[in-house]
Amino acid sequence: MQNFNPGDTPLVWGDETMLLAGRPTITESLMGLDFQLSARSFLQLNPEQTETLYEEAAQAVDLQPTDTLIDAYAGIGTIGLSLANRVQQVRGMEVIPAAVDDANHNAQLNGIDNAHYEVGTAEELMPQWRAAGLHFDALIVDPPRTGLDQALIEQILAENPTKFAYVSCNMATLARNLARLTPTYRVDYIQPVDMMPQTPRCEAVVKLSLNPNA
Numbered sequence: 001m002q003n004f005n006p007g008d009t010p011l012v013w014g015d016e017t018m019l020l021a022g023r024p025t026i027t028e029s030l031m032g033l034d035f036q037l038s039a040r041s042f043l044q045l046n047p048e049q050t051e052t053l054y055e056e057a058a059q060a061v062d063l064q065p066t067d068t069l070i071d072a073y074a075g076i077g078t079i080g081l082s083l084a085n086r087v088q089q090v091r092g093m094e095v096i097p098a099a100v101d102d103a104n105h106n107a108q109l110n111g112i113d114n115a116h117y118e119v120g121t122a123e124e125l126m127p128q129w130r131a132a133g134l135h136f137d138a139l140i141v142d143p144p145r146t147g148l149d150q151a152l153i154e155q156i157l158a159e160n161p162t163k164f165a166y167v168s169c170n171m172a173t174l175a176r177n178l179a180r181l182t183p184t185y186r187v188d189y190i191q192p193v194d195m196m197p198q199t200p201r202c203e204a205v206v207k208l209s210l211n212p213n214a
Contacts, residue, residue: 001039013040017098025102030054031082033110041099042075046195053167053193053203054082057140060165060191060207063087067137070161071115072122072152077103079140079167081112090115091134093125123151126159138163147173153180160184166206169195174204186211 001024005014017039025036028043031051037043044050057079063069063086071080071092076099080090084107094100094117103117118125122141129136139161141148147170148156156164164185168174178187185208193203 003039030078033081033106035076035078035081035102035106036109037076037102038098040096041102043078044195049193049195050078053195053205054079056191056193056205057142057165057167058083058086060188060205061138061140061163063138063163067163068135070122070126070136070139071117072139072141073143074103074117075099075142077106077115077117079142080117081106081110081115084112084115087138088114091129091136092117093120093122095119095121121149121152123149123155126155130159136161138165140165140167142167143173145170145173148177150180153177156181157184160210162210164208166208168204168206169201171204174206178206181208183211183213185209 002018002020003013004016005011007014025038027034027036028047030047031054063083065088067087069080069083069087069090071090074080074092074094077092080092084090092103094103097119100117100119107115188207188209191205193205195203
């Protein structure tokens with residue numbers, strides 16, 4: 001695939017991608033599911049530890065069969081679809097249309113009928129879903145290295161989901177975001193997951209609970 005980015009911006013990808021040879025997607029297997037992803041879609045690079053990461057996120061939000069799970073910064077839907085069999089429904093969002101197409105396609109590919117993904121930001125879509133009558137119990141966020149958008153932090157504090165897990169690949173932005181989320185939330189624990197052995201990089205799963213004294 002060849003991507004064209006004529007803009008003078010810090011963005012890696014441009015809007016136009018051309019298939020030069022081979023297939024337009026590759027397939028990865030995680031948590032017993034198959035995921036097809038296109039060139040601009042994000043996927044963790046260590047499949048074995050990715051499963052560990054997702055299990056840690058699931059434990060952090062203590063999912064129940066009656067829960068509605070919000071999968072924010074969803075990418076191709078790997079987190080939400082991996083956990084869809086543990087909840088009543090999954091709703092997710094991503095700003096890259098190709099990734100949303102991949103996520104909805106992956107739901108169909110794996111016979112998952114209780115998950116749906118839309119193009120947009122969480123701070124845009126969560127209020128719309130709430131206004132349409134959707135009640136959600138659990139939230140998992142897995143933002144890029146820049147961390148949570150300030151507008152999303154404000155939306156999270158307005159919604160106050162009772163179950164909340166934050167997956168981070170950047171401890172600096174994680175610390176900055178957690179300072180903003182507390183004292184509304186308390187940090188129950190932070191569990192590192194070594195995704196790239198023999199490097200200084202790691203992921204972390206944070207379990208957050210509403211602070212009853214807030």
